[in-house]
Every structure is written in C-alpha cells, then in structure tokens.
Amino acid sequence: MRTKDEEKQEALFEATVKVVNQIGFASSSVSKIAQEAGVSPATLYTYHKNKDDLLISTYLSIKRRLSAIVLRDIDATLPIRDIFRQVWFNLFRFTAEHPDYFHFSEQFSNSPFFERINQKEIDRMFTPIADIIRRGITLKIIKNVEVDIILAFVFYPVIILANPRLCKNFHVTEAQVEQSFQLAWDAIKL
Amino acid sequence: MRTKDEEKQEALFEATVKVVNQIGFASSSVSKIAQEAGVSPATLYTYHKNKDDLLISTYLSIKRRLSAIVLRDIDATLPIRDIFRQVWFNLFRFTAEHPDYFHFSEQFSNSPFFERINQKEIDRMFTPIADIIRRGITLKIIKNVEVDIILAFVFYPVIILANPRLCKNFHVTEAQVEQSFQLAWDAIKL
Amino acid sequence: MRTKDEEKQEALFEATVKVVNQIGFASSSVSKIAQEAGVSPATLYTYHKNKDDLLISTYLSIKRRLSAIVLRDIDATLPIRDIFRQVWFNLFRFTAEHPDYFHFSEQFSNSPFFERINQKEIDRMFTPIADIIRRGITLKIIKNVEVDIILAFVFYPVIILANPRLCKNFHVTEAQVEQSFQLAWDAIKL
Amino acid sequence: MRTKDEEKQEALFEATVKVVNQIGFASSSVSKIAQEAGVSPATLYTYHKNKDDLLISTYLSIKRRLSAIVLRDIDATLPIRDIFRQVWFNLFRFTAEHPDYFHFSEQFSNSPFFERINQKEIDRMFTPIADIIRRGITLKIIKNVEVDIILAFVFYPVIILANPRLCKNFHVTEAQVEQSFQLAWDAIKL
C-alpha cells in the first residue's frame, strides 16, 4: 500500500495559494489547482473531502503559519511598546514576504466561506496579542477602547502597506516602515 | 449595447451587488444576476458587453457613489481637523449604511479584475482628500509622511469597524465611533 | 426568441428509452441520451430539471401511453369476460409492439426511482380495470379475492410472454396467445 | 483472483445484494460494496476479476440458492397437484424471506448483464419443475401448452405478491396465499 504523501499535501497548499493569486478565487478550479500541484484532480480528493475543504484548510494553514511567525520571539518582560514593536514588525515582515498568503486570505475572508470558519479558533491563535493590549490598557499605556478597535488601527493598515498590489504608488522604504509603526503607536497610546 | 432603460440599468446594478453579496463572487452567474434583476440573461448583454463589463462597471459605480457621499458638504474654510472629521464620519456612515457595497468592493479589489481598473481614474475621484492631507502636512498639522500611509491608517480601519461581518464581537456605539476617530486623528496628527 | 420544440421533447423521450434499452439503466448517461436525441447535453436541461426528472417523466409518459391504449375501445355493455378479453389483448399487443417501453419500465420499477413515483396517480390511470374486476366479483363471475391478486395473475404474465428477451425459447403464435388468455381467465373466473 | 477466505467471499455476496438493494444498480460502486463488506476495493479484485464478474456471480449464487430451496423436500411420488403446491409454497416462502435477493435479481435480469448469462445453466437448475409440468401434461392433469406459458402464469405472479415493494396496498394473509395458489392451479389445470 502506498502511504499518504506529505509532499503532495504541501504541494496542494502551495498550488492553491498560487492559483488563487494568479487567476482569482472565482476562476480557481480544482483541475487547475491539481495541475499546478502536479497531481491528478482525482488525487486531490484523497487529501481533501472536496473543494471547499481544500480552500478552508488552506486558509487555516495560512492563519496558523501567520500566528506562529507573528508571536515568535516575544519577550513578555519587555515594555509594552517594545513588545508591540516586535509583533508589528513580525507581521510586516511576514506580509511583505508572503503577499500571496495575504492576497489569498483577503479573497477568502470576503467570500461566503468565511462564515463557515470557527472564528473562536482563529481568535485563540492570537490571544497573546489581545492579552498584551489588555495589559497595556490596565497599565494606562494604551487607550481604554475595545480591543477590536485597537487591532483595526494597528494591524490592518499593515496589510495595505505591505501589499505592493494595493500600494503601488511608492516603494516602502525602511524609514517609512518605521514612520508607519510610529503612526500605529500614536493611534493607540495614551 | 444601447442604453435605453435607466431603470433596468439600475436594477442590474442592484442585482449584481445583491447576488455577489449573497452567494459570493465565485458563484455569481450571469443568469442568477439577470433573474434577480428581473430580466433575461440576453437582455443583460444589451446593457453590458459581457460579464466582466458588468462587474467592472458595478465597481466603478460604487466608487463614484462613495466619492460623492464622502466629499459631500465639505467646507474647505474649516480647520483641517474638522474637515477630516467630516470626511471620516461621511465614510463611516456610508460603510455602515451600505455594507453590501463594501463587501462587493472588497471581493472585487482582491480579484484579478482589479488590475484592469484605471487606478488613476479612481484616484482622481478622491483628490480633494489627498489635497487636504497635503495641506495639513504643509501647515505642520499632519505628520510629514507619504499620503498613502496616512490613508491606510485613517480610512482603512473604518472598513473593518463598520463591517459587522468582520467585527461581530461587539456592536459599535456612538461613543466608540468617536473614540475611533480619535485614534485615527492621533495616528496622523503632528 | 426560439420556442420550446415539441419534437425535441419527443426525441428525448425516444432516446431515453432506446439508450436505457441498449446499455441498461446503470450505464445510461445524460450525454449518451442527449447524443442519441441529437441535442447537446446542456439542451436536455431546458426540457428537464435534471437526470432524475428525465427518467421519471419518461416512465410516466410510458404509463400514460399504456393506459390510453389498454383502455381503448372498451365497451362497458359487453359481458365481463369479453371486456376482459379486450383489455388483455390490448395489453398483449402493446407489450409486443413496444418491448422497449416495457424493458424500460421494468428497469425503472426495480430502481430506487420507483419509490419517488406517486403510486396513486398511476393507479388512477387504471381504475377502470379495477372497477371491472370489482363488478365481476359482485356478479359472481370472478373469484372474490383481492384485486391486486387478480391483477398479478392476469396481467403480469403477459409482460413475460410478450417479451422475446425473457421468453426466447419459443415464438408465441396466435394460438398460443389465445391459450394464454384462457389460462388467465381460468385463474380468476369463479 | 485466488480464493482464500470463504468468509470474505460471503461478505462480498451479502454486501453486493445489500448495496444494490439500498441504492440501486446504477449507483452501486465497487468501493461502496467493498466498504459494506469490510474490505478494501483492491481486495475485491482478489475474489472477482472485475465489477461485472462480481455482479454476475452474485446473480448466479442467488439462483443457485433459490433452486436449492424451491426443489427441497420434493416427493415425486405425490400427486402432481401436491408436488406443485409444495414447489409453489417453497417459492413463495423464499421470496417473502429474501425480498432483497429478488429485488437484486429483477434489477439484474433487466440489465444488459442478463444476456451474458448462460441461460441453459439456469434452466438446468430448474429442470425438475419442467419435468413435473410435462408429466402433468402427459397425465392430462395440466393443460397442453408450452412449458414457458405455464411458468409465466404459475410462478411469475408470486414475485409480485411476495414483494411488499410492489404489492403494498395490502398485507398478504395466510388465507390469501392459499387463494393465490388456487388461482395458479386453476390457470393451468385441465
């Protein structure tokens, strides 16, 4: 008996992201993704129950990878602002290095699939960040507003800035990244 | 492709937005949209060259409506912050009143169609806002950073906050809207 | 606008029966049926909601034709036995002339589709026959047993006899048909 | 295609009958049958050359079982009518106890597979019955008509009566079974 191939699993993940990025969510078909992954369309169904399952698990995989990277090397003993800086730059770097992951995520989030995601599970991946914000609020370092508002002003702009597709008017320099973080921090600091 | 009936034109616009919102970009078909608009699929082709043209002109129409609303009642003689406040609240109100327009826009922006939009034309719709920002920078009221960075921190978070689909953890109160504007302004003010 | 084509409807009916007869219920595919009917598989869907609908309405159409033929020229004033004879020979002739209709019916009846047929509706097509049987029972001409039992012994054997596929050992002569009716009548007469 | 495990052989037989009964000939697939039998699809090919072989040998197995049961306990010294009664009730009981076997047989008989069956071989299983009929004809107890006609009127109705799927209007009582045999016998007796 042949055993399930870890490489094919990964190839399907990469192919899904690539195809969706190249031709869009709407035009992405199972056979195109399979072809890109170098397997038969039928083989795809040994690894995923159906197309929906393929797309959903691709999304979850991206979120898992994002969470792992963003929360890496966090030193909880540092001052709040420094922790924030660390997280913020982690995110910026990840979005800049994997614009395709983010492009996929945006298409997915705006599709009806999104409502079939267990949002609690996603939230759990990022609880450390929410905890830091709450700690900052308690310590009167961060404004006392709803956590979701903080997140919207600190992290979402990054997705725009790091995405050359959306922000093609200029090339973001190191200095500008630094400026951007300053804006993010000014927005939320007390 | 002659345009005789203004009502059908509008019906097709509304139907396109509604169908795309209900079943997503990927599942939206010409015949479903035509049915929703109460016309035959063939009739649709009297008003639009093809499906792409339908989607693109729907997007442009949304952007035009957005631009008209956001820039409405702007009193250029007011202080920069007040003008900003006005624009920001205009945007917030529009996104809150037309979540479907924004949902459509997001799906469209993240699709390959987006690259076929004349971006210059969109930019032109919002030049007054860019002008205000530049004036604010000159007057040393706003930080001296790239206009796109300002926009990313001031306006993009609004889309998140005003969208109950993305921000379902809490219901945004009047006070929270006010707080949010404060964050936006703190981010960019010198 | 093109109008729905009565000929195509009939062509699809004939094609369905023919293909199912040639290659069997299990192997009959929409595309093979469409090809036999001389239309595109897509066209089939303007005439039938789906494959199930095609098969079910083909079955119902056969039953309707059968009912019309079998009950034709019935003279209710004749003696019971003569009416019976008339019906029985009508049925025999129809099965002999349309073995394909019966082959299709048999395959259909033994498929899970059968349970989705409104059996009452079918029964209604043949109520005149049930009425005759009941009259015969009242007049003490026919044995006083359940109508379904009468039907099973009088009419079902015909399907076998008239079907050369099932009864290939001998060619049924006129005399043998007469004999067969005698058996049927002897079975039920008092 | 070596035959090692008698239990698996039987499991496959039962699974084939069960699956075909549950979802029909058309929808029955090798993998569903294998799953029902608790083996891998690949294993099935150790016991049968291919799907056709599986179906055909299932059919032959049913016929063999039927023949064994129907001809059981036949006492050739009894009067013709009593022998007939015995056979007829054997058949009735078997069809009533194994409606699934008959449902399968009906589906099979009406499929193109049927023509690939060696009909002679089937006939040979039931020669004792044909012999009895011929003896009855010689003894002037049974009408002098073709054996196949006799069979059609005596045995085929049983399949209808014993099948609750086809005869659901009433529940067959003991008395009715007795009546039915009377009809069968009246049909053929001189």
Place this chain on the structure above:
DNA sequence: GATGAATGAGTGTTCATTCAT
C-alpha cells in the same frame, strides 16, 4: 494476501454567450 493511494475517463450539471423570433 491485503491495502489505500493514485489516476484517466467519465459522471451530472452549470456556465457565459449567441441567436432566432
């Protein structure tokens, strides 16, 4: 001997678009 992974060929169905009316 037994297995599940693998697949080319096929399934039923919908698609964007055209065309006769």
Place this chain on the structure above:
DNA sequence: CATGAATGAACACTCATTCAT
C-alpha cells in the same frame, strides 16, 4: 428592444481499476 432556447466548454466530483508497499 427583449427574450428564452441552444450550446461548447468547463465545472466539481466519482468511477473501476492498478500498483507500490
């Protein structure tokens, strides 16, 4: 101008069967 019938191409998915383990 408006329509629904028509279709080739594509869709998501399942099939019977083979093959490496």
